[in-house]
Each structure stands twice: as C-alpha cells, then as structure tokens.
Amino acid sequence: MKPELDPESAAWTADLSSAGPARDGATTRLRAMLLRVARAESGRRRASLPALRPDEVEDLCQQAANDALMAILGKLPEFRGAARFTTWACKFVMFEISTKLRRAAWRDRAIETDETVWATIPDRALQPLSGMLEAELGAALQQAICKALTAGQRQIFQAAVIDQVPIDVLAERLQRSRGAIYKMLHDARSKLRQALIAAGYGELIS
C-alpha cells in the first residue's frame, strides 16, 4: 500500500510531474538544493581531498547535481513516499558527489596487486592485533587468503581491506559496479571466516 505523502513531498511530486512553469520552477529549486548538498558534502570531506583544487571540487559538485537531477526525474514514478521526498532526492546526489570525490582523490594513484603481500600480512594487516590474538591466527589467516580465495578475490581483498582503496574506485578501474565489487569482497570475507572457523578459531572471530 502506498504511504500517504507528507504535504511537502506531495507538493514536490505534483510540481515535478506537472507541465509548464510549475515543473520548471520545481526543477530549478530541486537542482539548487542538490547543488547545496553536494557543496556541503564536499566541504565536510575537505580534509580527505588535499589534491583537489577548489575549482575542480566545484566542477564535481555541478556534475553531481546534474547527474542526480537526471536520476531523480527518471525515477520519480518509482517514488512511493516511504521517506520524505527531499531525503529520497538527497541520497542520489550524496551517491554522486561521494563517488566523484573518492574517484578524483585516487585518480593519480595506482592500485597495485602484489601476491607477495600475504607473506607480510602479520605485519601489515594484523599489526593492530598484536597483544590481542595469538600468532597462529595470523598464520591461519595468511594460509586461508592464499588457499581459499581466488586470485580475483585476493585482488579485491588486498585493495579494499589492506590498502584501503574505496570500492567505487575499484569499480571504476575494473569496470564493474560498486555492488559487484562489494559482493566479491563480501564473498572473500565469508570464505576467510569459514576457513578460520574450520581451522578452530571460531571463538576468536565470532
């Protein structure tokens, strides 16, 4: 059953679904709101964007507002009012600006795949575990990574978990969707968890 829209959401959808000046006005107001959100989010993330010039960031905000506006107008018939219209609309521009900012921040950085990294995993990935886990868990994890994961899963696991590469940057480089990359990561983690449980470390990782 379709939820009853709150008055503000009903006004947005009515205006955007109409023809003529009401639609034009609503589209202009919506784009202004999307741009405001994109600028606010880029400002919030300024500390993580040291390599981007202000004009580059503004250009990304404008692109994000445009791309989100197109997505929102295309999906407007699917809006059911489960959330407020403005919240629903803002999630599209949040997705656009955050993806663009992360990709821009990584544009000059190579993503390296190095199969020898697993020999150093106790130092690189498990270093924070020192004092908490026994050394053999590190060895078991290293063995599980090498034996239980496919080469593709090791690549994603290394990049996303060890090297902290954002998954939408990986998605762009590997020409896959963000969801597809996340599923590979999720599957890899599940395999490792199962392998460690089978090796007798269930209590430590549950």
Next chain:
Amino acid sequence: MTGTPIDRLLGYPGRDPGCEAGFEQLDQYCDAVRRGEDVAHRFADLLTHIANCSACREDTEGLLAVLEELARPT
C-alpha cells in the same frame, strides 16, 4: 566500522544486503534516525552493511549531516 581489527578484516557476520539494496533503504533509515526511532531492529540488515562497507557508511554519515544542515533556516 569501529570493531576489533579482525572485524575490520573479515567484516561483521549477519545478513548483509549489499550496496544496491542498502541504497534503496538509505532514505527511510535516515528519516527514521532523524525522527529518533529505534532503528536497530527495523534496519538490522542495513546496519550490518553500513558497518561492513566504508563507502556506504560515508554516504550514510554524509546524508544525515546534510539533512541536518537542510533543516536549518537559510
């Protein structure tokens, strides 16, 4: 994710709907948070995903922050 180092490596167990299904619920979740509702049960799967996916976690934090800003008088 703010759990143990092993959680950061292996993720939290539990039903994880993934990025696309999480995106579908994100607006409802943020509205519920802003209304002060108890989201732990209704959005349990989404919360698992947010804990496991740094990109979706950043987007969720960002959406909650901008909704707060939009609610302020201009």
